[in-house]
Amino acid sequence: MSRSEAPPLLRTVMDAVGWLLSAHPHLTAQVLSSAHYEQIQMSDDVTVSLLCIQMWTQTCTVNRDFLSQLNDESALLLLNDAVAQLALSSDAAVGGASIRLMLLMANQLGLRLRSLLFNFKGLDSLLEKDWRGRGFEQEVDQLIAVIRQEEAASHQSEESSERVRAACVIQAAWRSVLTRRRVKNLSRAVSALQRRYRARRRRLQQQEAAQQWEEQLHYQVCVRRQQARRRLHQKQRELLQLLPADQVRPYLEECEHRAAVVIQSAWRGFRDRRRYSDALRDSARRQRAARTLQRAGRRLLEKRPAAQAPPPTPLWIGQEGLTDSRRAELKQQVEEYIQEHRSTRVSVEACAALHEEVQQLLQAELQGGAQRRREEQQVEALLAQTHTHLELLRDAPPLSVVTATQAESFLSPSASIAVRGRNAHNAVLQASRLPWWRTLGDTNTGAESGPAHLPELEAELGGLFIGGLAVDGVKL
Structure with a gap:
C-alpha cells in the first residue's frame, strides 16, 4: 500500500484495539507479545510510532483502572515501548506523546513505578539532553522530577547506568538483527514479486500471440473464400462467353431459379423450426396451466367439509341398529310423504302391492344370502380339513419308526x-x-x-x- 493509504487504515485498527483493551485489560499481555505488534514496532515510520503511543494513551485515559489491572510484566513492556520511542525517535510529536504516556503511568501506578523505573537508569539524562527545547519542557521537567525522586529512593545510580548501557547494547544488537531479517525478507519478497510479474507478462504475451494467430487464420480463411468465389465467377463468365447468344438468357434464368429455391427452402426450414419451437412452448405452457388448475381444484375439494364427510348409510330394512320404534317412525314419514305427494299415474293400491313385492324380494334375498354364506363356510371348512389331511399324509413317518398313537392319527x-x-x-x-x-x-x-x-x-x-x-x- 502507498504511504497515503496506510495511516488512516492503521489509525482505525489502533482505535479499535484501544477500545477493546479498555474494556478487557486482561488482553494487554497478548497484544504486547503478539508478532504483529512487534512488526509494527520495527517500523521506522513516524506516523506508525505516533499511532502506537496514542493508542495506549487513549486506553489509559478511557479506563482509569487500566494500568492498575495490569501485572508487572505487561506494565514493564508498555513502559519499555515508551522509553524505546524516546531513545530511537527524534520526532517531537512522538517524544511528547511518549512523555505524556509515562506521566500518565506515573499518576496511575504510584509506588509500583519505582520498581519499573529501576530497569531504565539514565532516562533522566536522556530527557535532559535530547528532549529539552522541543515545546513541552513542563512535561519533561515533571517526568525528570519523578525519575530522580525514584532514583533517590532507590540509591542505585551506578547499577542503573550499567543496565542502561547494557540495554542500549542489547537494543542495538536486536535492532540490527531485525534490520538484517527485514532486508533478507525484503529481497525474497522482491524476488517473488518479480517472478510473479514475469509469469503474468509471459501469460499475457502468450494470450496476445494466440489471439493474433486466430485473427490471422480467420483473415486467411476469408481471403481464400473470396479468391475461390472470384475464380468461380470468372469461370462462369468464361462459360457464358462460350454459350450461344440465344441460350444465355435461359441459363441465367435457371441459375436464378435454383438460387431462389435454395433461399426459399432455407427460409421455410427456419420458419418451420420456429413454429415447432413455439408450439412446444405453448404445449408446455398449457400443461403447466392444467397442472396448476388441477392442483388448485384438488386442494379446494380437500378443504370442503362435504368431501371429508363419510358417505351416508343406505336406508334399508336389514340395517343394523334399526329398532322397531325407528322403523315405525320411518314408515310414518314415508306414509305422510306419499299422502302429500300423490302420483297421478299409479294408484295407492298399486303402490302398496309394489311395496309388498319389494319387501318379499328383499326378504328372500336376505335369506338366500345367509344360506349362501353358510354353504361357503362349509366348503371352506371341508377344504381346510382336506388340506390338513394332505399335509399329514405328506409328512407321514416311515413304518419302521411309526408309533401306535401316530398310526391312529391317520385313521x-x-x-x-x-x-x-x-x-x-x-x-x-x-x-x-x-x-x-x-x-x-x-x-x-x-x-x-x-x-x-x-x-x-x-x-x-x-x-x-x-x-x-x-x-x-x-x-x-
Whole structure:
C-alpha cells in the first residue's frame, strides 16, 4: 500500500484495539507479545510510532483502572515501548506523546513505578539532553522530577547506568538483527514479486500471440473464400462467353431459379423450426396451466367439509341398529310423504302391492344370502380339513419308526372310508406276495392285481394316496 493509504487504515485498527483493551485489560499481555505488534514496532515510520503511543494513551485515559489491572510484566513492556520511542525517535510529536504516556503511568501506578523505573537508569539524562527545547519542557521537567525522586529512593545510580548501557547494547544488537531479517525478507519478497510479474507478462504475451494467430487464420480463411468465389465467377463468365447468344438468357434464368429455391427452402426450414419451437412452448405452457388448475381444484375439494364427510348409510330394512320404534317412525314419514305427494299415474293400491313385492324380494334375498354364506363356510371348512389331511399324509413317518398313537392319527372317522382304505392296503400286500413269474410284464400293479373297486376309489378320491402308491409322480 502507498504511504497515503496506510495511516488512516492503521489509525482505525489502533482505535479499535484501544477500545477493546479498555474494556478487557486482561488482553494487554497478548497484544504486547503478539508478532504483529512487534512488526509494527520495527517500523521506522513516524506516523506508525505516533499511532502506537496514542493508542495506549487513549486506553489509559478511557479506563482509569487500566494500568492498575495490569501485572508487572505487561506494565514493564508498555513502559519499555515508551522509553524505546524516546531513545530511537527524534520526532517531537512522538517524544511528547511518549512523555505524556509515562506521566500518565506515573499518576496511575504510584509506588509500583519505582520498581519499573529501576530497569531504565539514565532516562533522566536522556530527557535532559535530547528532549529539552522541543515545546513541552513542563512535561519533561515533571517526568525528570519523578525519575530522580525514584532514583533517590532507590540509591542505585551506578547499577542503573550499567543496565542502561547494557540495554542500549542489547537494543542495538536486536535492532540490527531485525534490520538484517527485514532486508533478507525484503529481497525474497522482491524476488517473488518479480517472478510473479514475469509469469503474468509471459501469460499475457502468450494470450496476445494466440489471439493474433486466430485473427490471422480467420483473415486467411476469408481471403481464400473470396479468391475461390472470384475464380468461380470468372469461370462462369468464361462459360457464358462460350454459350450461344440465344441460350444465355435461359441459363441465367435457371441459375436464378435454383438460387431462389435454395433461399426459399432455407427460409421455410427456419420458419418451420420456429413454429415447432413455439408450439412446444405453448404445449408446455398449457400443461403447466392444467397442472396448476388441477392442483388448485384438488386442494379446494380437500378443504370442503362435504368431501371429508363419510358417505351416508343406505336406508334399508336389514340395517343394523334399526329398532322397531325407528322403523315405525320411518314408515310414518314415508306414509305422510306419499299422502302429500300423490302420483297421478299409479294408484295407492298399486303402490302398496309394489311395496309388498319389494319387501318379499328383499326378504328372500336376505335369506338366500345367509344360506349362501353358510354353504361357503362349509366348503371352506371341508377344504381346510382336506388340506390338513394332505399335509399329514405328506409328512407321514416311515413304518419302521411309526408309533401306535401316530398310526391312529391317520385313521379316518368315517367307517366307509376306513373299510375302503383297509381293503386297498390288503390288495397291495397280496400283490406284493405274488411269485415273481406272476408279475412279469405288469406295469400297473395297482390296477390289475388289486381288487376291482381300486380304480373306482382312485377316481372318486381324485389323486389321493391309495395303497402306498405314488400318485401324480410324487411319492407321499
